[in-house]
Amino acid sequence: MIAHAEKVAAVVAVIDDDQGIREALDGMLRSVGLQVECFASAHEFLAKDDRDKFGCIVLDVHLPGRNGLDFLDDLAALHVTTPVIVISGFADVPMSVRAMKAGAIEFLTKPVRAMDLLAAVEAAVKRDCAMKQAAEKIAGLRADFETLTVREREVFVHVAAGLMNKQIAAALDLSEATIKLHRGTMMRKMRANSLADIVRMADRLGI
Amino acid sequence: MTTRARVMVVEDDRIVARDIGEQLGRIGHSVIGVTARGEAAVELAISNRPDLVLMDIRLEGEIDGIDAARHIRARCQIPVVFLTAYADDETIRRASEAEPFGYLLKPFEDLQLRTVIEMALYKDRADRKLRESTAALQVAQAELARMSRITTMGQLTASIAHEVNQPLMAVVMNAEACVQWLKGEKANVGEARAAAERAIAEGHRAGAIIQRVRAIARNAPVVFEEHDLNEMIESVLSIVQPELSRQGIALDVYLQPGQPSIVGDRVQLQQVMLNLVSNAADAINASGTQQRRVTVVSAMDPLGEVCVTVEDAGVGIDPDHLDVIFNPFFTTKRDGIGMGLSICRSILDAHGGRLWAEPRVPTGTCFRFTLPPRMLQVAP
Incomplete structure (x- = not known):
């Protein structure tokens, strides 16, 4: 079972139309210290506002109304990146392929072993944490970038492109000393220590 | 075709009964029981299983020959031939309702007795065959219906398996949760019990599904x-x-x-x-x-x-x-x-x-x- 279950603060969302299974999954996941919220349908889950708190979604693909796999497409359309573990009673290769393509990180066949499910949940939650951290970093970077003046941004772009101060000065029709000044302020504001840092940041910011 | 038949004679006049016995002997049949009472006739027929009963209508005891014949037909399907001196319309009407295999007016000749017995035995054999084939037909029809039922159920196998799989999965999950809640020093008995109870309920749910399916697929008489x-x-x-x-x-x-x-x-x-x-x-x-x-x-x-x-x-x-x-x-x-x-x-x-x-x-x-x-x- 999960060794560091206590440390996982994330909430697991269980979406299953079968009340018996829902209760069983809820009990089993809670017994290892996970927080759980259950939903009887994909619709119920999508109606929820604070979906950000979920670190993982456990989804039964035989939901009433709509197929569980269509639900995965809906999540993608809504830019929900929470990892999804798909559980199915009728597992076949085409279906598991479709599920993985639609963004599921794991495909389990009923009856599911608790060990397998917990391993999948742990992996999913870890991945969600990593994704959220990465997203936070990018958000921080973007905030830093926002503090730059127009001139400093121009300098950032040229530095990231590998130009030397002299070349940048020529390109922007300024003196090399002015470029040096802008460059220093820009490096401080972006919390960058080296040219390599700037290149990596530009890459993350998609510049 | 003459077969040696085992005949029971029901006759309240002992001399007539003895005469009939002799007549039967002459035409090649054997007597396996004689009685003068209707009630005794029914019991004897059930215990001795004669091939044929020769039944007088007027008898000693509570019931007459017609009632005795009706009981014998109903309980062991042995053919009955009435022998009587009475031939009024009412008697004949009542006797016909007992579905006799023959009717002989006393006194009668050996030849008459022989013919009536032959015909009764023949009719009995034919009846028996009809009953057997009807029974076989009913069995075949029931079997056909069952096969068709099973074929239909067969098309539902995947769904039924899924339906049974659901509670089974819930049972396993609940049991694992129960074990988990009981682990370590801070065991949570309340949660463990709740999980165990859910496991029991889900087990019953699986059982109920199987029962419904079996009730349809079973090979039971109609x-x-x-x-x-x-x-x-x-x-x-x-x-x-x-x-x-x-x-x-x-x-x-x-x-x-x-x-x-x-x-x-x-x-x-x-x-x-x-x-x-x-x-x-x-x-x-x-x-x-x-x-x-x-x-x-x-x-x-x-x-x-x-x-x-x-x-x-x-x-x-x-x-x-x-x-x-x-x-x-x-x-x-x-x-x-x-x-x-x-x-x-x-x-x-x-x-x-x-x-x-x-x-x-x-x-x-x-x-x-x-x-x-x-x-x-x-x-x-």
Whole structure:
């Protein structure tokens, strides 16, 4: 079972139309210290506002109304990146392929072993944490970038492109000393220590 | 053809009885019992199993020969020939009702006795053969109905397996949770108990599903009993529902409450429902219609008959075929054997009901069957 279950603060969302299974999954996941919220349908889950708190979604693909796999497409359309573990009673290769393509990180066949499910949940939650951290970093970077003046941004772009101060000065029709000044302020504001840092940041910011 | 028959003689006049015994001996039969009382005749016939009973009508004791003959026929199917000096109309009328195998007026010659016995034995053999073949036919029909039922159930296997799998998974999950809650020093007995109780409930749920399926697939003799039709319909629908939803077909059910109970064989009537609903699903799948729903309605018609309707908007039936579809081996399905509807109709015939098909506007078919309510029904 999960060794560091206590440390996982994330909430697991269980979406299953079968009340018996829902209760069983809820009990089993809670017994290892996970927080759980259950939903009887994909619709119920999508109606929820604070979906950000979920670190993982456990989804039964035989939901009433709509197929569980269509639900995965809906999540993608809504830019929900929470990892999804798909559980199915009728597992076949085409279906598991479709599920993985639609963004599921794991495909389990009923009856599911608790060990397998917990391993999948742990992996999913870890991945969600990593994704959220990465997203936070990018958000921080973007905030830093926002503090730059127009001139400093121009300098950032040229530095990231590998130009030397002299070349940048020529390109922007300024003196090399002015470029040096802008460059220093820009490096401080972006919390960058080296040219390599700037290149990596530009890459993350998609510049 | 003369066979040596074991004959029982029931005659209140001992001298006449002795004479008859001698006559029987002369024409090659043996006497295995003689009595003068009707009650004793019934007992003797049951214990000695003679091939034939020669029965006087006027006897000593409480019951006369006609009543004794009726009991013997009913309890052990041994042929009875009446011997009597009385031949008034009333006696003959009563004697005929006891379905005798012959009637001899005393006194009679050896030849007359011999002919009557020969004919009675011959008729008895013929009757026996008829009874055997009728029984064999009934067994064959029941077996055919069961095979068809199992074939239909076979098509539901995947869904049934899924339905059983659900509670099984819940049982395992709950048990694992229970073990987990009991682990370590801070065991949570309350949560562990709750998980164990959920496991028990889910186990029962699996059991109930299996019971419903077995009730339909079982090889049981046909039993006519009083049933609540709506409850019976719901039980079948709970078996087909998962398969329909797997095929993306909705099931609309409108069961009129407070219907009179019906008398019939539960398994056979459920088989009719099973067949009609799965046919409806096939018709929908064959048509590619957008209206993917099967409607099941039960209602009482103005004549007090219970009427059940199974409707779909599927391919529909060629109007020329509306009645032919009930013929054995008629099928439009590639892998069908064409026995389903024919069996359904024979089941309803046996229940004093009717089954027919009507075209539905604009597309699809509506199957209806009626069953007489209990008070109007005669058990076969």
